[in-house]
Amino acid sequence: MAARTAPHATHRFRLLLRREYWEHRGGMFWAPLIAGAVSSLLSIGLLIVGIWTAHKAVADGHLIQANGVTINGMDLGALVQQLSGDDLHQLSEGLTITLALSSLWPFFVMIFVAFFYCLGALYDDRRDRSVLFWKSLPVSDTATVLSKVVTVMLVIPLIATLMAIVTMLVFLVALSIAVAAHGANPFPLLWSNGAVFLLAAQFLAAIPVYAAWMMPTLGWLLLCSAWAKSKPFLWALLIPLALGIATSMTGLLQVFGLERHWLWGNVVARMLLGTVPVTPRDIDYIQAGGGTASEMFSIQGTWSNFAEPAMWIGIVAGIVMIVIAIRLRRWREEG
CATH class of the missing domain: 1.20.190 (Delta-Endotoxin; domain 1)
Structure with missing residues (x-):
């Protein structure tokens, strides 16, 4: 009888993607x-x-x-x-x-x-205790979280x-x-x-462009999903809003030479609105109204978003939060 070989890692990852679907x-x-x-x-x-x-x-x-x-x-x-x-x-x-x-x-x-x-x-895996079943399988926390990242991106x-x-x-x-x-x-x-x-x-x-654009929102929501003991929606919403309101009311950012409401457009919006497939560069182009419809929807114009520093800063921030979410899933014990 031939020895049964363990499934390849890529096969297990495909199974995880199918599970999510x-x-x-x-x-x-x-x-x-x-x-x-x-x-x-x-x-x-x-x-x-x-x-x-x-x-x-x-x-x-x-x-x-x-x-x-x-x-x-x-x-x-x-x-x-x-x-x-x-x-x-x-x-x-x-x-x-x-x-x-x-x-x-x-x-x-x-x-x-x-x-x-x-x-x-x-969060749902911990709430219904199915996380215990998935942790008993030969699938790493990294692979599990990354399957969810690939699914949403x-x-x-x-x-x-x-x-x-x-x-x-x-x-x-x-x-x-x-x-x-x-x-x-x-x-x-x-x-x-x-x-x-x-x-x-x-x-x-445009799918890879907006997948990269949503990285901060993706990372933040996964982080809240892995960390919150209950009501992750409220935590995901209230923390960024509280930061935005606090900085706007105190003018703290002006000490660093930033505009009073800078946090709303550059941090709060990136944490909560990344699943909207529109970037500030797209909005500026539409408001300018100088191009034709074919130029507005051109592949070159869409991919030009990668020339923006905000895109790459968001990608790095998203990766950091995803790594933290993986660590939290590994350590969390409560349901």
Whole structure:
């Protein structure tokens, strides 16, 4: 009889990832799926309302004008023929923004799923005493905690991103059917610019960027989950808020040459809002309003966040807190 070999470490780690998925499948898979489905239904409903409104306007005698040419009825093919190159470019920009907006719901769900998953990742095992079972297995505390880190940094965002991409495609297909039903060819009008595929590529390429951005929040929530004897949510929320309020009221930071409210944007927000897939660099770009939609969602623009010192400071802080969480899980005995 051949001797049974111990499973490889990578195999055990895959099993840990599968465990996290199956235990939290409702939040990881079904929640963004349902959010995407609801978003698609609402978008299709608004599209139907828009078409009905346009038909009613034409029936009431209102005419469509484009470049000085009056078009009677809802013949989109005739309308498209009157569009200039600049008009088509603006249509492409508007389509890109519309598709991005249609995909937001799965990402909204992801923000809350990732946040509360981190809070319960190490606390729930101690609360229901299942930590004793997992500690009896040949799996290290480091591997267990890192499986939760990989889950919240990669697995949850990947599933939400795929759901967002599917939501975009469903909306674009519905829009294509509506366009084709009114006399226009949807492929050169809606698909030839490749907006949906460029957005899909950008969303997938952004996962490592925002995984790195959430490191301080991830580390802080895991630290609270490993340390708190009860109510980790309150501890995770109250400690940063108390620090922010104390420094703002006392002006202590001004002694070090910092603005009175500096802690709120640079520490408190990084500890609590990291699961939101938007960085200050993204917000500044949107507020500037100087670029096109394709530039706003470009892969290069997203990855330029790594040029910010705040990104790397947050990564280091997150790693330190994750290491402390691993040590706390090893030493904690209470349920």
